[in-house]
């Protein structure tokens with residue numbers, strides 16, 4: 215594998231985008247980003263104190279239908295990393311990582327297909343270690359230090375994450391950490407917000423939900439999911 219490390223980059227994803235395809239995995243790591251990208255075209259705050267990493271890989275035989283495994287495996291690598299620092303993470307489907315109900319890590323994946331196979335996969339991870347957020351985000355975002363992580367340092371977290379990203383994790387393991395199954399959640403579909411019951415996960419990573427008695431499958435790219443706060447404020451949107 216090849217590792218590029220920077221103090222600062224506009225975006226580790228953009229740097230990865232500029233690299234040609236090859237065979238070995240490539241890791242691009244930065245201590246801060248000046249133009250970080252989040253999901254749904256949003257920007258991603260990337261202050262010093264966080265870990266910003268992109269893993270570029272070139273799968274040889276991964277059917278497009280199994281692409282969700284990349285998402286599940288990445289989320290699990292972050293989960294295992296957080297556990298190494300004594301934290302107890304949960305996964306908000308499909309790939310937000312939460313600690314104490316607040317977001318500690320965001321993941322952005324871009325896969326390139328050749329025919330029916332994934333030929334190039336770019337996995338971007340923004341993990342909050344010590345970085346601070348603006349006041350308005352303090353109720354929904356948290357960093358590892360604030361969450362009570364033990365023995366934290368940038369390099370210890372970086373090494374743990376790079377090593378976890380070299381392992382493979384199953385969909386069953388991923389499912390065990392999901393915090394949405396068996397719960398009422400909101401689905402945002404365009405302008406519409408619907409309350410549904412999240413029943414289970416399908417083998418290809420879709421969520422089976424029950425909306426007023428009607429069961430349907432939703433894909434990660436189609437909707438945004440919001441959790442509901444449980445008692446005493448049931449029904450209140452929290453994340």
Ligand code: BTN
Pocket residue numbers: 224225226227228247249250251252253256258260265266267268319320321322338339340341
């Ligand atoms: C999200 O919106 O939750 C996903 C955020 C993904 C951010 C990471 S940080 C490293 C990589 N480089 C980027 O510009 N974005 C991803």
